[in-house]
Amino acid sequence: MYTQALNIKDMAAAAEDSAFDARFQSRVDAEEKIEPNDWMPDAYRRTLVRQIAQHAHSEIVGMLPEGNWITRAPSLKRKAALLAKVQDEGGHGAYLYAAAETLGVSREDLVEQLLDGKQKYSSIFNYPTLSWADIGIIGWLVDGAAIMNQIPLCRCSYGPYARAMIRICKEESFHQRQGYEIMVTLCRDGTPEQKAMAQDALNRWWWPVLMMFGPSDKDSQHTDKSMRWKIKRFTNDDLRQKFIDATVPQGQYLGLTFPDPAMKHNDRTGHWEHGEIDWSEFKRVVAGDGPCNRQRMKQRRDANENGAWVREAALAFAQKRRARAEAAARIAAE
Amino acid sequence: MTEKNWPLWEVFIRSRTGLAHRHVGSVHAVDAEMALQNARDVYTRRGEGLSLWVVPSSAIVASDPADKDLMFEPTASKIYRHPTFYDVPDEVGHM
Amino acid sequence: MTETPLFRYTLRLADNALVLGHRLSEWVGRAPVLEEDLALGNLGLDLIGQARAFYVYAGEIEGRGRDEDALAYLRDAGEYCNVLLVEQPNGDFAATMMRQLFYSAFAHPFFEALQKSRDATLAAIAAKAVKEMAYHVRHSAEWVIRLGDGTDESHRRAQQAADDLWTYTGELFEADAVERALIEAGIAPDTAALRASFDNAINDVFDEATLQRPGSGFMQSGGRDGRHSEHLGFILTELQFLQRVYPGAKW
Numbered sequence: 034m035y036t037q038a039l040n041i042k043d044m045a046a047a048a049e050d051s052a053f054d055a056r057f058q059s060r061v062d063a064e065e066k067i068e069p070n071d072w073m074p075d076a077y078r079r080t081l082v083r084q085i086a087q088h089a090h091s092e093i094v095g096m097l098p099e100g101n102w103i104t105r106a107p108s109l110k111r112k113a114a115l116l117a118k119v120q121d122e123g124g125h126g127a128y129l130y131a132a133a134e135t136l137g138v139s140r141e142d143l144v145e146q147l148l149d150g151k152q153k154y155s156s157i158f159n160y161p162t163l164s165w166a167d168i169g170i171i172g173w174l175v176d177g178a179a180i181m182n183q184i185p186l187c188r189c190s191y192g193p194y195a196r197a198m199i200r201i202c203k204e205e206s207f208h209q210r211q212g213y214e215i216m217v218t219l220c221r222d223g224t225p226e227q228k229a230m231a232q233d234a235l236n237r238w239w240w241p242v243l244m245m246f247g248p249s250d251k252d253s254q255h256t257d258k259s260m261r262w263k264i265k266r267f268t269n270d271d272l273r274q275k276f277i278d279a280t281v282p283q284g285q286y287l288g289l290t291f292p293d294p295a296m297k298h299n300d301r302t303g304h305w306e307h308g309e310i311d312w313s314e315f316k317r318v319v320a321g322d323g324p325c326n327r328q329r330m331k332q333r334r335d336a337n338e339n340g341a342w343v344r345e346a347a348l349a350f351a352q353k354r355r356a357r358a359e360a361a362a363r364i365a366a367e
Numbered sequence: 368m369t370e371k372n373w374p375l376w377e378v379f380i381r382s383r384t385g386l387a388h389r390h391v392g393s394v395h396a397v398d399a400e401m402a403l404q405n406a407r408d409v410y411t412r413r414g415e416g417l418s419l420w421v422v423p424s425s426a427i428v429a430s431d432p433a434d435k436d437l438m439f440e441p442t443a444s445k446i447y448r449h450p451t452f453y454d455v456p457d458e459v460g461h462m
Numbered sequence: 463m464t465e466t467p468l469f470r471y472t473l474r475l476a477d478n479a480l481v482l483g484h485r486l487s488e489w490v491g492r493a494p495v496l497e498e499d500l501a502l503g504n505l506g507l508d509l510i511g512q513a514r515a516f517y518v519y520a521g522e523i524e525g526r527g528r529d530e531d532a533l534a535y536l537r538d539a540g541e542y543c544n545v546l547l548v549e550q551p552n553g554d555f556a557a558t559m560m561r562q563l564f565y566s567a568f569a570h571p572f573f574e575a576l577q578k579s580r581d582a583t584l585a586a587i588a589a590k591a592v593k594e595m596a597y598h599v600r601h602s603a604e605w606v607i608r609l610g611d612g613t614d615e616s617h618r619r620a621q622q623a624a625d626d627l628w629t630y631t632g633e634l635f636e637a638d639a640v641e642r643a644l645i646e647a648g649i650a651p652d653t654a655a656l657r658a659s660f661d662n663a664i665n666d667v668f669d670e671a672t673l674q675r676p677g678s679g680f681m682q683s684g685g686r687d688g689r690h691s692e693h694l695g696f697i698l699t700e701l702q703f704l705q706r707v708y709p710g711a712k713w
Binding site for chain 3: 394396405409
């Protein structure tokens, strides 16, 4: 890690110095980007590592529910698009781990913390994909919600994170459209069975998707500080509202019914109001008791363990080759 | 088992636009050949580049942010290096 | 109506690409390292793209209105005519890379030759595919070298993969009546002439990988005429399930 040496020196020298803190905050306030070698408060670094790692883990675990359907995609066009999309998610995970690594942590350590359950990933991926319509729903709603969250992150105060997000948002733009196109095909051009498949998928995913924006502002622990540091720019509730307002007309176009009897348009505010979110379900799934938590982690753990001999072999080969090159150079020099 | 980590490489891409190689991120790889392939697979899935560089992250030497003033401030006052410092009569036209 | 040799031949090329692409897509989310997950995805996407181009063309040649999906999703195993190599299970990472090396070390010189086909469509598809297969050779060769000359365990696994899969390499170079008619017409390359190029590529990689090249031994065959291993049926079961359960639906 090319940033580590400087980081350690700076942190030791400046740990107690609140002048640094004030100077840091004024840089953030002036919309200056904070870069890896710059001094930053320890808590800012910790918050970023936690958030970027969680974001990266979400991309990687997020490959699984959709990856499920690559071999069963119903046409070659859909198969190619889905494979490309799931692969993109792996790519986004890679960009994000790379951004986290500029903060002085290693990807391997972060992955270990994921597998040990010490770091989280987005709970939405603990729900199962039961039909092809779920692939449409994930693109339309899950990616749609993710984009709402991610666009403001392109202006995040931490340079490497912001730059990774710009790249990710650019690539993500096809994901949501891919999903919505599947929904249109099922709902408007499809058979009654296909439409029912779509409605069933919406019924299962709608509430978990709303939970993706995190707890309501009055219960969120991280919002204040993250806003001050410009890691976060909108509150959970603001983003959730924005998402609902954008999504409801799209669902109406499909002729689908949102599974929320309390949902209604407020003509005065111009917003769609929604019913009460069941936060006990959210807490239960985050705590590990969603339908697929164990299954997802097992698949990640298996991939990691089954690949250990491959990673070792590549390292051993590189070492041998280096040793051979050095020996050859010694002989040449003699 | 404590597994040894794969080294980190910084990735630079020269895009189609003819600009210089630009830093895009990093990959893990055990050696240069695989670092190039990994960079290709991770960072050029949409025809982003015509040329790739990979550099061991440990080989990059960075300036110290604490030196920012002494390194970069002194040039700010040398306005005579910029074309707008000099007046050219309007009649002469663009120069 | 009897099918033409050109239809049969194009379908073989399509089936090879689809079945191998499908196998690679099974790896998603399971690779030994994140970068490799992306690499396997890229290899799979190349092959699925090739399959689509060949299916579209096969449908045109046939002239019965079958599109790429009708050909991919509505034929049973006996009508699939891919070589046996590509349907072999992924196994461990060594088996997958070895299968990829064997296939691409054949497919690369094959597409190079097919670029000169007198059939303009096949030549055009080949011109795109040849670059993709060149990368597949490079990527799989680098991995086979690292696994062969890595640790004792990786060496053992790589050698096992080579020994298990070698028996499926003979079929790549077989020419039956279908193919001979097209070779004479200047449409298909003579695969016997590609053997030396394949052998050289494999020998070079195996030398560097410190692996033993398996002896010539018995060569399995039959896939191109619809006689498959047990594995293909399971692939098609997954691949075709939605099209079969909802006949006629659009997706």
